[in-house]
Amino acid sequence: MDLSFIAQEIINGISLGALYALIAVGYTMVYGVIRLINFAHGDIMMVGCFIAYFLLLKLKLPWPLALILSAILTGFVGVLVDRIAYKPLRDRGAARIINLITAVGVSFFLESLFVVVLGGVPRAFPVPDIFNKEFCIGNVYISMATIATIIIGLICVSILFYIVYKTKIGMAMRAISVDFETTKLMGVNVDRIISFTFFLGSALAAISGFMWAIQFPSIDPYMGIIPGVKAFVAAVFGGIGSVIGAVVGGLIIGILEIFIVGFLPDLAQYRDALIFLILIFTLLVKPTGLFGEKLEEKV
């Protein structure tokens, strides 16, 4: 086992991990604000992928435009999902478990809807040529798709940080996460902030979907399930609600998965099972994850 093999595995791991991280950030942000594990997040990502697919293939848009437009359109899909599925529950003060089950329902609904409308046969994502370039340092290969994922991921996370910690809307988002009622008393239109949160989270899902598709260019209505669930594991492992936790968790899960396949090829077929072991282990040993928020005491 030589050094360049290890280096290659690390690059591959970061490449996959950056994707998980990006999906996990969307998960954790929606959770951070309204305490809802949006299990449909992976499916929203799938919706984003298909939107980008049609924008690239039918409208022949240049990829940066397709990426941004698919993010915006998917953002509105997220807002719509919230208005139809989650908001009525919120308004009635439904228990958390009901929200959770609804999220699973939304997930099934989106998958089935796309199967009915577009069919279940996988389609080839029209990967723009630029992403197929590969760079070679010694014996280590790194693709443009990987580099783009890391750069665009960093940009997205920076923008998110700016919004959450430097803007008035971000302040309201952080306030809602601890105290819904009192945030209303500040004059905040809570429904609007939550819509904005869903918009951001879903736009982020679309961007991660695009990045996913340029690395794994076969898309179908069920493509969001496994990445979604693994990103969920990453978010929990990193500490759900924490953006940094989601990034670190995503990278670790991605690297681990590649390492299992690369260094322990006999176990390769158990990779998904091993990732879920991490989830079980995290929940048993440290349910708040690596960077999880401490529950602050009420005075």
Next chain:
Amino acid sequence: MAEKEILLNVENLHVYYGVIHAVKGVSFKVPKGSIITIIGANGAGKTSTLKAIMNLVKQKKGKVIYNGEDISKKGTHEIVARGLTLVPEGRHVFPNLTVLENLLLGAYLRNDKEIKKDLEFVYYLFPRLKERKHQKAGTLSGGEQQMLAIGRALMSRPDCIMMDEPSLGLAPIIVKQIFDIILKLREEGKTILLVEQNAFQALKISDYAYVMETGKIVLEGKAKDLLNDERVKEAYLG
């Protein structure tokens, strides 16, 4: 009373939680520039009344008129925009936000240039908050949190401030400070609706008061008169 303009007028307010009838037809008036108190035991429906006025809980029946406008169907943020605010029971500062962020969130609806000036006014009222402005609100003491909750409410530039049990769980010296501040706010032209279990202190600074029991107003009168009322003395002044 009658000669003063009525700022807040609550008529026949009813609140239900499921089948529980928590507020059973409460009516009262808050004249501009006055301090009005509602006293009553735990569970009398005082907090529910305030929350219903802000539309944090649904009112089943009744009317809330603020500044001549029916606000009973308005969203909470729209009510705040009209100059009415509530300092909730138990402070409810945002523990994960800094003191400064808590105050700025109070000014959420404002975009004017005077936010800084109002911030200085709050710091003048509560110098402790200035010392701790970059500290997370969750690390403040109970008294400091109450100051922050009041300061935060002031940041929306309200005309009428409702305060739910501002003295609850505080040391006597802090309680005195809080009541001094309430008097100072009235001098600034604010109208105050106070809900208190600390009936003695509350009645001492109020103009007029209502006594609430099991969802109804059972007694009302000038605060001075209630302080000497035998029934009030026995039930609330100990």
